[in-house]
Amino acid sequence: MSKQPIGIFDSGVGGTSIWKEINMLLPNENTLYLADSANAPYGLKTKETIINLSIKNVEHLINQGCKIIVVACNTATTNAIYILREIYDIPIIGIEPAIKPAALNTQTKTVGILATKGTLSSELFHKTTDLFASNIKVIERIGEGIVELIESGQLHSEAMRNLLKVYLKPMIDANIDYLVLGCTHYPYLMPLLVELLPNNVKIIDSGEAVARQTKVVLEKNDLLNTSLAKGKCKFFTNGKTEVLASILNNEFEVEYLDF
Known part of the structure; x- marks a missing residue:
């Protein structure tokens, strides 16, 4: 399990600010980032819709073999984190305003x-x-x-x-x-x-704190990747791939995913 990726999702490209902090602190961890840009912003949606979208995102990341989920979205955390933790056994990290x-x-x-x-x-x-x-x-x-x-x-x-x-x-x-x-x-x-x-x-903002908490939870659950190799980072979006690529300074390939 330790070599499995850290799964990160947001209602769009913004959660890459959290991904950057995690990647900086844990550069040997594999990561999988999911941008639900087609449904952005979550902030104007009903609580029920936010919960359903969050479940959909977590399901996809778990199906990709992720060992831990980081909800890199304040709105999804504040509205859905408790339900996500009730449904799934794997560790789920949330984020809220500092x-x-x-x-x-x-x-x-x-x-x-x-x-x-x-x-x-x-x-x-x-x-x-x-x-x-x-x-x-x-x-x-x-x-x-x-x-x-x-x-x-x-x-x-x-x-x-x-x-x-x-x-x-x-x-x-x-x-x-x-x-x-x-x-x-x-x-x-x-x-x-x-x-x-x-x-x-x-x-x-909460970026550094979330990265530190992710490391703590990985250590606690014996899930840290002990490999010395640099981690592989994959990015998926159901929105415009060029917008996500631009936020990442065009340093990574971004795949379109219809989800």
């Missing part, structure tokens, strides 16, 4: 979070926020349209810049000192965000 470190470290007692509607309205997100951020001001913003622009290859467009200006203005006006990225697509906005935000605002 509101805890932001809440614990803020000096202005005001933090911003940019996420999808599905994440911000989920029970898991509200539980986390109530637990760690009850004494601070949290300015939430649904990043409507961001995922769609990224999935259509408009990451660096003027439309994206204008959208972010609108979303960030209330946060800047409220004097946030942390911006939490609550969608795995959003780390690809980092250069634009750094440009648009004041210098004192720290931007955090």
